[in-house]
Amino acid sequence: MKHQTQIELTRAVFHHLANGTTDRAAEIYQNPVAHYTSAERLVREKTELFLGRPLMMALTCQLREPGAFITCDGAGVPVLLTRGEDGVVRAFLNVCRHRGARVAMGCGVNHNRFQCPYHGWTYDSAGYLVAVPDKHSFEGIDRSEHRLVSLPAVERNGLIWVQATPSGIDVDSMSIDIDRTLAGLGTELQSFNIDTFHHHTSRQLRQKMNWKLVVDTFLEPYHFGILHRHSIAPIFFNNLCLFQAFGPHLRVIYPRRSIEALRDRPETEWDLVHHSAMVYVLFPNTVFVVQADHFEVWRIFPVEDKVDETVIFLDFFVPEPATSQSAIDHWDRNLELVTGVVSDEDFPTGEGIQFGFLSGAQSHVTYGRNEPALAHFENTVTVSLEQ
Numbered sequence: 001m002k003h004q005t006q007i008e009l010t011r012a013v014f015h016h017l018a019n020g021t022t023d024r025a026a027e028i029y030q031n032p033v034a035h036y037t038s039a040e041r042l043v044r045e046k047t048e049l050f051l052g053r054p055l056m057m058a059l060t061c062q063l064r065e066p067g068a069f070i071t072c073d074g075a076g077v078p079v080l081l082t083r084g085e086d087g088v089v090r091a092f093l094n095v096c097r098h099r100g101a102r103v104a105m106g107c108g109v110n111h112n113r114f115q116c117p118y119h120g121w122t123y124d125s126a127g128y129l130v131a132v133p134d135k136h137s138f139e140g141i142d143r144s145e146h147r148l149v150s151l152p153a154v155e156r157n158g159l160i161w162v163q164a165t166p167s168g169i170d171v172d173s174m175s176i177d178i179d180r181t182l183a184g185l186g187t188e189l190q191s192f193n194i195d196t197f198h199h200h201t202s203r204q205l206r207q208k209m210n211w212k213l214v215v216d217t218f219l220e221p222y223h224f225g226i227l228h229r230h231s232i233a234p235i236f237f238n239n240l241c242l243f244q245a246f247g248p249h250l251r252v253i254y255p256r257r258s259i260e261a262l263r264d265r266p267e268t269e270w271d272l273v274h275h276s277a278m279v280y281v282l283f284p285n286t287v288f289v290v291q292a293d294h295f296e297v298w299r300i301f302p303v304e305d306k307v308d309e310t311v312i313f314l315d316f317f318v319p320e321p322a323t324s325q326s327a328i329d330h331w332d333r334n335l336e337l338v339t340g341v342v343s344d345e346d347f348p349t350g351e352g353i354q355f356g357f358l359s360g361a362q363s364h365v366t367y368g369r370n371e372p373a374l375a376h377f378e379n380t381v382t383v384s385l386e387q
């Protein structure tokens with residue numbers, strides 16, 4: 001983040017601390033409970049948001065080596081991401097053109113050879129069909145028409161965006177307008193040098209709550225002093241955040257109490273990144289958390305057609321590869337702190353909320369003016385479905 005921006009934001013934090021305030025939305029926002037429980041709405045969310053927009057699918061370092069690949073089913077279609085020997089990132093539907101099996105599973109380095117595990121049709125990392133066992137039995141088929149189906153993919157600022165599309169769309173005519181997609185957030189993302197980071201470890205979680213409730217978890221500090229009073233409340237201020245929207249995306253900053261130490265330092269030395277957690281929602285479903293010295297990336301997907309089930313891919317990125325045991329232990333402890341708070345405190349609460357939604361107790365939930373990021377995210381989902 002630009003140093004001048006850090007200075008201005010730190011001044012805003014000190015202003016809020018002096019006045020007992022926080023960034024506030026113009027109005028209270030009421031969100032219908034049905035937005036979290038409606039199966040019909042989830043169908044539209046999946047079509048419009050998960051298939052109809054580019055999704056942040058991976059960081060550059062997860063696909064750094066030529067020949068590397070990643071698979072992901074989260075968006076509702078099987079996606080295969082590759083980096084070719086030419087260094088270019090490409091995305092495909094992970095569907096063999098013989099009879100439809102996945103041609104790759106998990107992630108790894110394949111060096112230009114995706115051999116379908118069913119009958120052995122083989123594709124290169126550009127999706128071309130390069131080998132067919134017993135080719136005489138398939139004489140006459142046009143291999144160029146049996147390539148893996150491409151999806152639009154773009155790599156920018158250390159992030160890889162893919163548009164998984166609904167069936168029936170001519171993907172060859174599609175591309176991602178990345179500047180439009182980033183909606184003004186590109187310069188700030190670039191400042192974090194995301195492409196220089198290294199993948200440390202990953203976790204996968206399943207929760208019995210709507211996917212938006214999982215995103216909501218990260219969007220307000222109003223609960224820190226109550227729900228997290230024994231965990232992170234001593235580290236962060238309660239009910240104090242700085243909020244900014246970037247088109248559909250957003251940034252919400254939670255200052256650490258350690259920021260008080262900056263009061264005695266000249267502004268030229270102010271380093272907000274080290275005295276806060278910066279949460280970005282890369283709309284619709286990625287929560288990108290810039291911590292003082294590492295990144296956590298939460299990619300959040302609905303499970304099939306279930307309004308109350310979510311799969312979460314958490315990836316943890318560090319500035320240098322952890323090679324010594326002490327470095328590995330250090331980052332593992334960091335990860336356990338984060339996942340412990342979220343899994344032991346936030347998500348059980350969220351699952352209770354989802355269960356309570358079905359009771360009919362209320363038609364709406366209410367976001368206070370002190371929860372501006374929550375209102376922006378939920379409103380953006382709603383507006384996106386209306387377009």
Ligand code: FES
Pocket residue numbers: 096097098099100101116117118119120121
């Ligand atoms: S389904 Fe892939 S080779 Fe048969």
Ligand SMILES: [Fe+2]
Pocket residue numbers: 217223227228346
């Ligand atoms: Fe929380």
